[in-house]
Amino acid sequence: MRTLLTGILLALALLGCSDRPAVSDVELLTPRPFGYVIGDEIQHRIRVETRNGVKLQAGSLPRQGALNRWLNLNDIKVEESRAGGGFRYTIDLTYQVFYAPNEVKMLTIPGFNLVLGQGDKTAEQAVPAWPFTLSPLRELAVRLDDTGEYKRPDAMPPALRTDGPVLGLLVAGLIAVASGAGLAYLYGYLPGLPRRSIFKRAGGKLARLSGQELEQGLTVFHEALNALNRQPLFKHKLAGFYRQHPQYRQLGDQLDWFFNCSNRYFFAGEAEPGPEALGRLRKLCAACREIERGSR
Amino acid sequence: MTRTLRNAALWGVLLASSFAVVYELWALYRIDRENAWMQQLASGHDIDIGKLVGAEPEVRLARAVYFKNKHRYDEALATLSLIMDAGDRALQAKIRYNLGNVYLEQAVEQAEAKHFNEALPLAGLAKQAYRQALALDSRFWDAKYNLEVAMRLLPEMDRIDLKDDSPDNRKSKPWTTVPGFPRGLP
Known part of the structure; x- marks a missing residue:
């Protein structure tokens, strides 16, 4: 289950000379910050509500792909809906970690700034960095097997399944029998x-x-x-x-x-x-x- | 006229369904035959290459495993490269994982023989293949484990400096890149 890491962050940014804040509500929903291993996916959700027709500028979102040496952004989805006079954005980010620590190590998913705009006025809303801990899978002591360094074996292909042809055979057989019986009748x-x-x-x-x-x-x-x-x-x-x-x-x-x-x-x-x-x-x-x- | 049309339609349905029955029987026969080939390869016996034409990608994957077990790495790589985009995501993850295993095994052999120039690119290719496998299936535990093995093989390459980890600075890292597993640890 996800836990609410940060509650509601009230937006302090102002749009240009306007006295009204551009953002009425910001939430960063994150999962547990511990217990990850190499290759795990981490999902973040950001909810933003804007005022007065202020729109999120998609270019301010992080780009899909490698963010740094050990962190990939595998997927990013943005949903937009009308909410009052502004918009409600739900941003789903799927990160994947590729770091091999020697011991439990704290890493941080970098923060970024969301740019919100109305006409030619813009404001920024910070999404905070998110620290979490990553654990090793492999012991530090050298482990050897017959082939030397211990590694996991190859993945054998699964046996080909017969479900599809068996189902097809049953259906086709029933149709053939029914049509044959109809003709015989x-x-x-x-x-x-x-x-x-x-x-x-x-x-x-x-x-x-x-x-x-x-x-x-x-x-x-x-x-x-x-x-x-x-x-x-x-x-x-x-x-x-x-x-x-x-x-x-x-x-x-x-x-x-x-x-x-x-x-x-x-x-x-x-x-x-x-x-x-x-x-x-x-x-x-x-x-x-x-x-x-x-x-x- | 109606009866004639009805009879013709029934004949058509009967012919089509009979054809489908024959087709499905043939498909079942093929599946049984290809499963037997995979068992043969798993038991350490090669199969005729002519049988691979038109066979499912799983058979080629089994043959690549056979080649790797016989240390015929080039043939294993050639076989895997033919099926990189075949099958569903789970099979593609396995193909990339096995590809990583072929590279990693060679990298370990080269590193233990002190051929570091050869070991470096092989370990890099292994990591790339494992990362691709994990991108397809993030719950692939064997790929996680072997990726960690590959990253320990080149520990300095993947040391993290959180203050200087932006993509722009990656190539300027001053770490040495002598591959090998850490020895003498408790």
């Missing part, structure tokens, strides 16, 4: 879904009939149409059938032929030549099968 390959394989089964039965078994063939196709229509289908009900199954409208002429042929056979006793009629029936059934599969 549409093509009537799924067991237990007879309405998707009505004409498939009818086609199988028609294929086994001989040319003389036209009556059985007509019956098989009637049953298939009845099963699809969920009730007996007659020629005069074809319009309703097409409304429910518009994709079969394209076979209207062939279905008309089928019903005419069926009527002539069963009611007028006039039969077309068996093999020829059965052949047309098989073609009609195959066309229906294509529609059933969604491929037509």
Whole structure:
């Protein structure tokens, strides 16, 4: 946790001839001032509130990079917002220490002056230096290992992770299975879904009939149409059938032929030549099968 | 028409997802193969350089460690230089840390052989690499420790005079720069 190192520093600087101070409030928020080692990052936050439209001049902030031999400013962020008639600035500074002390040593992060300006008038607000202590990591006594001076070993690369491909495989596999199942359903390959394989089964039965078994063939196709229509289908009900199954409208002429042929056979006793009629029936059934599969 | 479009879309999804399944299976196979290569390198056995083409940077990092362990420093440096900007921040920090280790080991060897002119720039390069590693990952304890080792190797170079530590005055420091670890301390 950060501790408030300095409380509120009232700004004493005045803007040119003005009697009003340029800064109404300044805070320097700092972390603990001890217990650091080489390479540690130290974060400072400065909050400044200005009056009367006085603005911070960004050029007065320390520059990112090496501040001196042992101190880097890794990052600097400035947030500006309106506050009353002036502005509120939040400045986050991330320092990094690169000093190797032989014993616990006090170092100081240098202070700097913030320049605040309004028009051509400027004033300065000092940000104080910040002392802290740095500790060594390595003992003073010589420590040797097999290779001589003791050093930490190389960093081995981590094993490559399989999470991403495993997740991708699961997702892609599920999508593939779902789309495959969807296609199987549409093509009537799924067991237990007879309405998707009505004409498939009818086609199988028609294929086994001989040319003389036209009556059985007509019956098989009637049953298939009845099963699809969920009730007996007659020629005069074809319009309703097409409304429910518009994709079969394209076979209207062939279905008309089928019903005419069926009527002539069963009611007028006039039969077309068996093999020829059965052949047309098989073609009609195959066309229906294509529609059933969604491929037509 | 709608059904035909729907079927075509489903076929498209099936083909794309099947391709993705094959691709992910191939990726898993590659990961398993490259992990095996890294284990082989860690156990002290080199791998065919042809296998490195297209391999992940971790494999090259493992090979650089193998070269360093065999004291083949130039090959280790060449291998590391190929992957300096590869991978995420954590991997880049490791690459720079291992680079620092290659320089530091050579610097220590040269310093112990009293070849100070050779040891100085190597220690400087090691410190630079460790600092880069720590800039990427400030919690990299091994880099902190070895940076301290490298800075103790050249103690005078990094002695602090708080009154005279501005960037402008760095080059005018009068310290001698004889590298070596302090001996005879309690």
